[in-house]
Amino acid sequence: MRAFSSFLGKEFQESLRTYRLLIMVAAFVALGVLSPLLAKMVPDLLNGTDMGGGAILRVPPATALDSWGQFFKNISQLGVLILVIVDCGIMGTELAKGTLTNFLAKGLPRSTVIWAKFVSATVMWTLCYGLALLVTWGYTLYFWGNGPLSHAFLAFTCLWVFGVLLIALLILGGIIQSNIYGALLAAAAVIIVLNLVNIAPQAAKYNPISLAGGTVNLLSGHNTLGDYLPALWICLAAIVVIMAASLAVFDRKQL
Amino acid sequence: MTDVLQVEHLSKSFGKTTVITDISLSVPAGSVFGFIGENGAGKTTTMKMILGLLKPDSGSVHVCGEKVRFGMTKSNRYVGYLPDVPQFYSYFRPQEYLRLCGQIAGMSTSQIARRSTELLEMVGLAKVTKRIGSFSRGMRQRLGVAQALIHSPRLLICDEPTSALDPVGRKEVLDLLHQISADTTVLFSTHVLSDVERICDRAAVLHHGTIVLDGNLADLKARHGSTGLQIEFSHPDDLARFRSLVPARLLADQTDTEVTVRTTDPKADMAILHLLAEHDILPVRFEALAPSVENLFLEAVA
Amino acid sequence: MTDQLRSYLPIIIPLAVIEVGLMIAALIHIFTHKNYRFGNRWVWVVISVLFNIIGPILYFAVGRGENQDDEQ
Numbered sequence: 001m002r003a004f005s006s007f008l009g010k011e012f013q014e015s016l017r018t019y020r021l022l023i024m025v026a027a028f029v030a031l032g033v034l035s036p037l038l039a040k041m042v043p044d045l046l047n048g049t050d051m052g053g054g055a056i057l058r059v060p061p062a063t064a065l066d067s068w069g070q071f072f073k074n075i076s077q078l079g080v081l082i083l084v085i086v087d088c089g090i091m092g093t094e095l096a097k098g099t100l101t102n103f104l105a106k107g108l109p110r111s112t113v114i115w116a117k118f119v120s121a122t123v124m125w126t127l128c129y130g131l132a133l134l135v136t137w138g139y140t141l142y143f144w145g146n147g148p149l150s151h152a153f154l155a156f157t158c159l160w161v162f163g164v165l166l167i168a169l170l171i172l173g174g175i176i177q178s179n180i181y182g183a184l185l186a187a188a189a190v191i192i193v194l195n196l197v198n199i200a201p202q203a204a205k206y207n208p209i210s211l212a213g214g215t216v217n218l219l220s221g222h223n224t225l226g227d228y229l230p231a232l233w234i235c236l237a238a239i240v241v242i243m244a245a246s247l248a249v250f251d252r253k254q255l
Numbered sequence: 256m257t258d259v260l261q262v263e264h265l266s267k268s269f270g271k272t273t274v275i276t277d278i279s280l281s282v283p284a285g286s287v288f289g290f291i292g293e294n295g296a297g298k299t300t301t302m303k304m305i306l307g308l309l310k311p312d313s314g315s316v317h318v319c320g321e322k323v324r325f326g327m328t329k330s331n332r333y334v335g336y337l338p339d340v341p342q343f344y345s346y347f348r349p350q351e352y353l354r355l356c357g358q359i360a361g362m363s364t365s366q367i368a369r370r371s372t373e374l375l376e377m378v379g380l381a382k383v384t385k386r387i388g389s390f391s392r393g394m395r396q397r398l399g400v401a402q403a404l405i406h407s408p409r410l411l412i413c414d415e416p417t418s419a420l421d422p423v424g425r426k427e428v429l430d431l432l433h434q435i436s437a438d439t440t441v442l443f444s445t446h447v448l449s450d451v452e453r454i455c456d457r458a459a460v461l462h463h464g465t466i467v468l469d470g471n472l473a474d475l476k477a478r479h480g481s482t483g484l485q486i487e488f489s490h491p492d493d494l495a496r497f498r499s500l501v502p503a504r505l506l507a508d509q510t511d512t513e514v515t516v517r518t519t520d521p522k523a524d525m526a527i528l529h530l531l532a533e534h535d536i537l538p539v540r541f542e543a544l545a546p547s548v549e550n551l552f553l554e555a556v557a
Numbered sequence: 558m559t560d561q562l563r564s565y566l567p568i569i570i571p572l573a574v575i576e577v578g579l580m581i582a583a584l585i586h587i588f589t590h591k592n593y594r595f596g597n598r599w600v601w602v603v604i605s606v607l608f609n610i611i612g613p614i615l616y617f618a619v620g621r622g623e624n625q626d627d628e629q
Contacts, residue, residue: 006358010344017346019586019617026579030572030610037568044561085618098342102402105306105336106360107328139568251326255308 004112007103011120020086021124027082028075028128032135035070036143042066064144069216071136076159076212079132083163084170087121088183091174101255110250114171118243121167129160151225155218158211158228161235165208168242175250208235258317259284259333259410259440260305265314267300274300276464277314282410282457287436289451289472290444291552292461298444299339301461302414306336319409332360335408335439339415341399345388349380349398352387353405360406367405374401378431393424400431404439411435413443417450429454448548458548460555468555476546483507484516484524486531487540500530515544576609583613592622 015021043059051057091114094100100113133156149155166187173186194209204210210231217223260282267275274297282288292298303309305316310325317323318330343352350371357367375381378397387398396416403411416432417425432441433454445451451458451472458475460468468475488494491511498506501516508515518524524543531538583605587598596604601620605612 002361003359006355010355013351014344014346019621022582023614023617026575027610027614030575033568033572033575037565037572040565040568082614098338098340099344101308101338102336102341102343102356102399103359104308104328105331105334106356106406107331108359109328110326142567254310255303 003108004116007108007112007116008120011116015120015124024082024086024124024128025131028079028132029135031074031079032071032132033139035074035132035136036067036139038074039066039070040143062144064140064147064149065216065220067136067140067144068149068219071132072159072213072216075129075132076162079129080163080166080212083125084166084184084187087125087167087170088187089174089180090117090121090167090183091171092178092180092183093174095174095178095255096180098255104255111247114175114243114246114250117171118167121170122164125163125167126160129163149219150221151218154225154228154232155215158215158218158232161232161239162208162211165235165239165242168239168246172242172246172249175246175253204231206230206234208238211235257284257320258282259319260442261317262301262305263315263317265301265304265316266312267297267304267309268312274464275304275311278461278464278466279314280459280466280469282440282442284409284440285436286440286457287432287455288440288442289455289458290442290461291446291448291451291458291548292444293446293556296461297464298461299414302336302412302442302444305412306331306334332406333409335403335406335411337396337399337403337411337413337416340419341395341402343387343390343395343398345386347387348385349375349383349387349401352398353402356402356405362406370405370407371401374404377401377434379427392419393421393427396420396424396428397431400428400435404435408439410440410442413441415444415446417445417447425450448552452548460552462556468551472548475551483518483544484527485513485540485542485544486516486527486538487513488536489539493536493538496534497531497536500534501527579610579613580605583616586621587616590622593620594622596620 039062043062046057046059049057100108103113104110169186169190170183173183174180176182177185191209194207197203198207198209204214205227208231211228214223215228218225218228258281260280262278262280265275265278266273278301290298290301300309304311305318305323307323307325307328307330315322319333321330321333323330347355353371353374354367357371362370372381375383378401380394380398380401383394387395390398396419400413400416403413411432413432416428420428429450432443435441436454443450456472457470458468458472459466459470486497488497489512494509494512494514497514505517506514507517516527518527528541531541584602587601587605593601601616604620605616608615
């Protein structure tokens with residue numbers, strides 16, 4: 001347990017001193033600010049556009065839901081991209097450079113390394129995601145008041161779980177390939193495959209990728225809980241499987 | 256004396272390439288053991304198997320009587336390891352790095368504080384407060400020695416500790432190892448024979464994945480090394496007279512006034528000395544050549 | 558129009574603070590370090606100043622030198 005807390009402490013120090021935490025926090029707060037701003041700007045910019053032939057474009061004023069729509073879109077695209085860029089070296093850099101050798105040679109269990117990295121990355125993701133959420137929530141309240149949001153907790157949890165899935169993938173990819181490219185490849189390949197699967201509309205209900213972008217429909221009440229729960233369970237199961245695979249592969253890895 | 260490290264019938268291959276073939280060796284407590292071999296002879300592979308970082312195909316390793324299991328690093332609490340190019344987290348300061356090392360090794364906070372002050376003093380990094388990222392190679396190597404010793408291991412394993420260093424750095428690290436050997440058994444690999452000559456009392460030569468020579472350095476020298484005499488004369492004429500007295504096959508490496516005589520035992524040396532006296536030849540220098548590790552090595556791998 | 562602009566202020570100001578803050582952080586780091594993973598000092602200064610938010614993030618993520626080795 002002591003080894004775990006020491007190594008976890010090292011992970012947080014590393015995030016701080018290599019500016020990974022700074023990047024994540026700044027980017028996610030910016031995304032949190034940007035979402036309501038974009039929602040507010042779109043009607044203001046488009047309104048009064050001459051469509052030709054005397055027709056003038058009339059766009060209804062933005063609502064709280066537009067703001068949340070922007071939030072989900074921004075975080076699930078740019079936010080996830082930043083998460084991947086910041087965390088892609090989490091396992092691969094250490095294995096490529098051999099910085100773990102000194103500690104493994106002192107009796108640090110290999111599983112402790114994996115868990116410390118998974119926990120630190122997940123905590124950082126939770127913190128940044130929470131910050132973005134809080135900022136968008138504050139502005140949405142300020143501009144549009146507190147509209148009714150259905151299933152808010154689950155809607156926000158879905159995207160968070162998808163982020164955790166990516167963290168697990170980055171760890172497994174890094175272990176298999178022993179470099180950051182393995183991690184990037186694993187994350188990219190899974191996102192592409194899931195997007196391809198999503199072409200079939202029947203699959204959407206079970207596809208973890210629908211946790212990433214689609215949950216605004218849950219907030220608006222367009223979709224029901226049942227439309228997302230299967231995908232959520234599958235995503236959670238996938239995280240468990242990927243972590244188990246990471247532990248198994250790393251234990252057998254010759255260093 | 257008990258053996259700190261026992262390696263028995265160890266073999267290892269990567270794919271089709273066999274790196275280590277059935278090697279056995281034991282390192283008694285308190286010795287400085289030189290593990291000699293050319294680059295690629297399999298030294299690093301052997302060391303990583305001792306640490307449980309690589310899985311042997313067959314054979315066993317015992318450290319302090321405890322069997323080493325691949326991936327399970329329990330036996331490593333007895334071992335300190337200095338990799339050939341130690342890698343650190345560049346954003347840490349030396350004190351911070353040693354603190355983490357100590358915590359991982361399960362030491363108490365007060366132990367860590369005392370031991371890291373002691374070690375940083377010993378390796379000459381006590382006053383260094385900059386981050387490891389800006390360290391020179393020599394400094395990294397010395398910090399590597401400190402991190403390997405933080406938990407006071409019984410056996411220190413160093414992989415080519417001097418190969419990347421300039422002469423000053425090399426001397427510093429060798430002096431360090433010598434200093435440590437007072438209370439820690441040291442096993443270090445090298446392809447630099449003069450390093451072995453300088454600090455080791457035991458050595459093994461690894462060649463193409465097998466041990467071709469192993470034992471106490473003094474015994475080895477007595478048994479193997481080709482001895483000889485080097486004689487220098489004041490005048491070339493003396494040398495010419497001397498040459499006419501001994502069979503030509505015994506003579507080697509000569510200049511105008513100097514000659515090396517191949518002899519195999521002290522009796523032969525005495526005979527040469529008598530011969531010189533009988534014929535009233537006074538050499539300016541008469542030296543019994545000590546067998547060098549280099550000779551041992553060349554003979555072993557020939 | 559000014560009314561509309563004023564309604565944006567509460568959102569523009571924090572965004573500007575983040576932008577300027579990140580830019581200053583990046584510039585300080587650039588000027589106190591000699592080595593970059595790629596590019597040189599002036600390339601990173603231009604990128605950090607010209608591209609809001611993305612520029613400094615790019616610098617910290619990929620441009621920042623791993624360490625300031627005194628080896629060549």
